[in-house]
Amino acid sequence: ENSLMLLQESLESGAALAQFDQLYRKKPGMTMNAARLDANIAKNRYRDISPYDQTRVILKGLTDYINANYVNMEIPGSGIVNRYIAAQGPLPATCTDFWQMVWEQHTSLLVMLTMKNERGRVKCHQYWPDMYETLDYGALQITCVKEDESTSFAFREFNLTNIETREERHISHMQYIAWPDHGVPDDPGDFLDFVIKVRERRQGMVEPTVVHCSAGIGRTGVLITMETAMCLVEANQPVYPLSIVRQMRDQRAMLIQTASQYKFVCEAILKVYHGCFGTLNFENEQCFEQMNNGLTTKC
Ligand code: PTR
Ligand code: PTR
Secondary structure, X not given: OHHHHHHHHHHHHOHHHHHHXXXXXXXXXXXXXXXXXXXXXXXXXXXXXXXXXXXXXXXXXXXXXXXEEEEEEEEOOOOEEEEEEEEOOOOHHHHHHHHHHHHHOXXXXXXXXXXXXXXXXXXXXXXXXXXXXXXXXXXXXXXXXXXXXXXXXXXXEEEEEEOOOOXXXXXXXXXXXXXXXXXXXXXXXXXXXXXXXXHHHXXXXXXXXXXXXXXXXXXXXXXXXXXXXXXXXXXXXXXXXXXXXXXXXXXXXXXXXXXXXHHHHHHHHHHHHHHHHOOOOOOOHHHHHHHHXXXXXXX
């Protein structure tokens, strides 16, 4: 496929990374005033990472602020729009806000791309209860009913009960635990496996998936880019990673933090493609079927 051939060439020549470095990190014209209000300053994990006002998630009630943005990724030609909320890792003081957001947005999948601690620093507060335990966050009561851990992933299931309405919901939590901030995943194979599992879980879901890391920009951006690229390949659409990044940054600033993260995701996109086909030839009908069946199993 032509766009992937171009991608390979521009990675080899270094042009891809130069273009990435030149792309705006914040979309001109977007504002970030809510983040700077006195009442909200302490709700930001990092002083330099704020949500756009225009796309921020607004909580119901008087204090409506959380450091999170809607990020909608359209897959042309397929009628699909993948809906995400990109968020910072909750702080002790924002866990209740976080769960309120999950409830109000009808989210049933949480994707976490950070560990709680990295290199001796706290990166994200543990905003969920341990296995078999229950914690109250405002009007929500959360119980962890399942937890499976491997070396790279931790998958959990939570029951949420709204104490006021007695309504009960079920939430999946998928954590990738082998990926330090500012870096790239330790193992691209494990990372692709993880993204494929996220995609399987997301099948048919219309409510936004909440994706967070520590700041909610670097690793979150890599994951959304990867999933978007996989959907584009499946929909037989060209894949231009830079325009994916632009589309993301139009909705939350700074998504994908470093050139090495960008390079990593571009290489992973090519790897998925080559893994399915062996060659860069997209014309062939059979290739397509193979990919549509294969992407979620073999690659
Ligand atoms: N030990 C690391 C950390 O605490 O950050 C990695 C890790 C993170 C391991 C989360 C397990 C984790 O999940 P839990 O402790 O909640 O099962
Ligand atoms: N000021 C912080 C820093 O540069 O370290 C903000 C920051 C932290 C930015 C983590 C990105 C980070 O990575 P991620 O978005 O993947 O958690």
